[in-house]
Amino acid sequence: MEFASQADRDYANGAFIPGAEGFVPRWQAEAAAFRAALGARARLGLAYGPGARQRMDLFLPEGAALGVMVFVHGGYWMAFGREEWSHLAAGALARGWACAMPSYTLAPEARIAQMTAEIRAAVAFARGQVAGPVVITGHSAGGHLAARMGCADGAEGVVRVVPISPLADLRPLMATTMNETLRLDAAEAAAESPTLLPRCAGVEAHVWVGGQERPAFVWQARCLSEDWACPWTVAAGRHHFDVIDDLADPGSALMEACLGGP
DSSP, X not given: OOOSSHHHXXXXXXXXXXXXXXXXXXXXXXXXXXXXXXXXXXXXXXESSSSTTOEEEEEOOSSSOSOEEEEEOOSTTTSOOGGGOGGGGHHHHHTTOEEEEEOOOOTTTSOHHHHHHHHHHHHHHHHHHSOSOEEEEEETHHHHHHHHHTBTTSOTTEEEEEXXXXXXXXXXXXXXXXXXXXXXXXXXXXXXXXXXXXXXTTOEEOEEEETTSOHHHHHHXXXXXXXXXXXXXXXXXXXXXXXXXGGGOTTSHHHXXXXXXX
């Protein structure tokens, strides 16, 4: 297995996951089935801004929602959208929470700083749709954006962030070939790295990562937990593609970390 650089190897996920090619079709099928089964409680394609990808799907529980959990998707800021992940709202809905899933403008059309601003706008929109506390979670690049919402310059109304396998220090990514698309420079990498930014006072944080992930992702998660002085969990046996599965299980430890507090 050859890579252009050690940095590319460090941040390659699918190359080290058996059967990686089967995950995206499964996610897409499960997400579509979930939306169809939810019927009118799935409010799809809500605009939170003027951009073509500034759209959100909002999934509602039976009865009045206790609050809203926002899930921000991954894809190295270059791929995917809200549509692949709908089924992961099941855990929140079963616990009586609404779940908002925004898309956002991807690279190279947008830089990461713009994506941060878009997710901030998405959170504000979600707060306008659902009363109560706001919890932000997200996976990989979405874990980065979730963590950014917990920074001092993040989103208002957030009580907890649970970044899953987050890219919390962006500086190593400048050495990867994907930076030809991301266009990170030293200033933006520093300004957008949660490890280098203070956590907002009053916002709780719990970092989550799979035990079978690439060492670079375990390192990223640990660094964020250390710099933010917050708990972190290493989920035994989970890799980068299945570490998010427990969001669909209302009784999982991951969902407890997201919604189990006061």
